[in-house]
Amino acid sequence: MIKSILAQPEWRIIDQTTLGESFHALQSFAMDDTLCSSIGSEDSPPTVRAWVHPKTIVLGIQDSRLPNLTEGVQYLKEQGYEVIVRNSGGLAVVLDDGVLNLSLVLSEKEQKIDIDLGYEAMVYLTEELLKPYGLAFERKEISTSYCPGKYDLSIDGKKFAGISQRRLRGGIAVQIYLCVNGSGSERAELIRQFYERAKDGQETKFTYPSVDPNVMASLSELADTPIKVSDLMKGLLLFLKEQNSDLLSSHLSISEINQYDFYLKRVVERNKKALDR
Template sequence: MSETGSLLMQQEWRVIDQSSVGPQFPALESFAMDDTLCASVGSGNSVAVARAWVHHRTVVMGIQDTKLPFLKKGLGHLEEHGFQAIVRNSGGLAVVLDEGVLNLSLIFPENEQKIEINRGYDAMWELVQLMFADFPVKMEAREIVGSYCPGSYDLSINGQKFAGISQRRIRNGVAVQIYLCVNGSGAERASLVKGF
């Protein structure tokens, strides 16, 4: 069994599906929930967690985005387009959440052995490959230069980014989060962020 495979092969999983309640709760609560679950899993009070969530018309900024010189003007731009903005505490730059973006969180305990950063990314990459095993295209995990919120674990098909992965670590818990562009236009989402 590969090291990555062992992360997905937990003895037990707690599955939380919040993919249909997006309009009922703010996106900031999803990040708070992952932090709470991370602490709970890390302390041994919960088994590993897989959580699905969707939010509507929200731009999730990274901490670096808050240091932009025209932040207030950028927030106004998003508001004019009917989007709210929040700041997440995991890595990366701004991403757009809407009804066409599925977010998944995998939350693992860091027991005696620390989980290397790449190993967390690899676990999510492996899950996505399993999810799309019947889809006859070649997916890659590599940085897509020029994409919004670029990272070394951008997931792409034919050079077109459709997903990005980030991580957050709290109290012996590791939350690996991915946004998957399931439908809609990635170019339109990128244009909104570029206008920001």
């Protein structure tokens, strides 16, 4: 079943890994909502979207409820990071030029895809992408990482990736962030400092992670060899071709652009509301 999910007759490829500062992280969340809607109604084929954003901290809804959020956000901005709140679950993560994000966007109109199956499909894809580097990983929660979860991916206890899902209008976006290069521990230290300031020693109903920078690393660090985002992108396209899938590189259609404008406005409004406390 997992392999059949990845062996689609056609995959649309939307590569947004090289757009740089012209592409804001809020646009990414509007993109995936748009694709969920159009693919869920089968107006578009299954899509793989790849994206990179420079120096951005993406907070979760629970993070926006921290007692001293303003001071925490100010610290992140002083370190040169944009700060946004996403429109789905999870907690704070770091995005930068060394972090590759992938979204598999699928429809449930013809075939029901349960939550675990969606996650396992992304795990399998990651295994295939890392084979050339001889990297085998575990799937288990790393509780002292940032944004810990059941589908954390780690090697020797060091997390390099996390997986999430968003479901909307019959479409499913299975999303992963892969720390490809750079320092995993430096990214984790940034989030540790954020929580220290934003929580400010106060009791909270929600339990936020006690981030340990020593439990996070990039793939380049773990493989002890340089790995670039473009290397994984080449591996991704090769893998999809090997599934006998037709690959179609494209942007949003005219009808999708209209939906995108709607979702972007909603994402921007929610973000402003979450941060203006």
